[in-house]
Amino acid sequence: MMLLALIIAVLVPARPAAAGTPSPASCQRRCGDMEIPYPFGIGPGCYHDTGEGDITFGFTCNLTADGTYQTISGEVVEVIDVSLRRGQARIRNGIVPWCYDRASRSMDDETQPWVDLSDSQFRLSVEENRFVVVGCNSFAYVRSVNTGKEYMTGCMATCPSAGQLENGSCSGMGCCEAAIPSGINTYQTLFEHKFNTSNITGFSRCSYAVLMEAAAFSFQTTYVTTGDFVESTGGKVPLVLDWVVGKQTCAEAVRNTTGYMCASSNSECVDSTNGPGYLCNCSRGYDGNPYVPDGCQDVNECEATRFKYPCSVPGTCVNTAGGFLCSCPDKTTGNAYNGTCEAKKSQLGVRMAVGSKSVKYSSRSPLTSPRVGAIVAGDQKTVPHSRCPLHLAERHCVQRETPRRYRHCRKLGTHTLHKVVAGARANGDADRAGETKTDPAFFSSLNLRASCPALESGGRAARRRADT
DSSP states (O other): OEEEEEEESSOOSSOOBOTTOOOOTTSBOEETTEEOOTTSEESTTSSBOOSSTTOOOEEEEEEOTTSSOOOOSSEEEEEEEEETTTTEEEEEEEOEEEEEETTTTEEOOOOOOOEEOTTSSEEEOTTTEEEEEESSSEEEEEEEEETTEEEEEEEEEBOSOGGGOOTTOOSSBSEEEEOOOTTOOEEEEEEOTTSOOGGGTTTOOEEEEEEEEGGGOOOOTHHHHSSHHHHHHTTEEEEEEEEOSBSSOHHHHTTOTTTOOOOSTTEEEEEOSSSSOEEEEEOTTEEEOTTSTTOEEEOOTTOTTTSOOOSSSTTOEEEETTEEEEOOOTTEESOTTTTOOEEOOOOOEEEEEETTEEEEEETTOOOOOSSSSEEETTEEEOOOOSSOSSHHHHHHHHHSOOSSTTHHHHHHHHHHHHHHHHHHHHTTOHHHHHSOOOSHHHHHHTTOTTTOHHHHHHHHHHHHHHHO
16 A cells, blocks of 8 residues: 655755755655655655745655554654635644543543644645534644744534434534634644533444545434444545645746746746745746746647537637637627627629629728719719618618718728719710719619619609700
8 A cells, every 4th residue: 555645844864956956757756556746745855945944845645554654753644635815725634532531430532642744834724624523522732832922723523312413414413613723834733621521422432533525524423323434534534734835925936047946937826825935836827836847738629528618619719829709600700708609691792784784892891982972974973962872871771870981881892882873884874984973863864763762762853854
């Protein structure tokens, strides 16, 4: 059985790697099924030393015949796993029992040792841990002394009858839990002796208390009536520790060019939220180890086998450095991020006859002109009208009005009339093409009546004036 041990507050007697220097490739990077990422390491030159007193990232991995870790100097804890991204380590913490001794007819009064993390880079995680008490008529608490001040937090578990116990419920009946305040890095677990359980020994002989990972605990009624809590866990449960790579803030650390630990080019410094110090994380869109050069590599978000496919339309994801793009498939348009890709509308055209010539105009053509107005024989004149000179442009008028009224439509009309005049000139009607026409009757003569109702009415008015 492979067990990983972390020696807290005592440096491993080995040569640590220099600050910011990746450990050799020959270093052992696994202990059983657990990966040991740098800055942590096993053996000489394989872990990082910050040079800050008792902070160490040195691990020891041992295999013993009976499955227990051999005692060595210093305080030893068993490590379950390490997370670089969260800046956390999970260790095994011992359950503290408080049992009635039938021989002495009294409660066991065993003094529990202090757990001291104050001089290390590790801190008790306030977010992930809870203080748990299991038993009947038992009040337990953790006591901490930090900077000369004493803190205590705890709770009381009662059980009037076995029938009131419920699996999964830790609200006071047979089980209670309490949050821990921030800043507790040195603590001792204690039971209050005033609560004697000698009268319920036939039902619940032992009570238990432990500081542990909240997500790892689920209360069972047998924990009260039997010794199942200790037996099922081996007497140890997970405890989450936050850690930092250095005790400076990010602003201070970046100025230390030789000791700054964020070595990857795609990494960033993050200040600790649990006391002084900093961590390194890979930048958004990158993953890996920020403590070694080129350790943060681009994440391919388009790999559906690793991640949930980010685009709403299959086959539209394109990976980019630090991100991705979603583009609609060919012959479609819309938004591939929210699933609104639709087939493109067909090109709608209109034909306008000018003599024997015919010119086709597309509703999607990028029509522009240097100035709003109708261009006739090179001169720029503004044609008075309240609607667009073409049906297609009239539709654009309704859909694309701007503070400059009908600006886009008049540009479309300008381009069209320019083509009409060019067509008239090509058909030998030079006089008509060469004159400056501002009378609506001119447009009426160019077969624009069906397309421009405003001009059509103007043409009728001109003819009535001619008849009189």
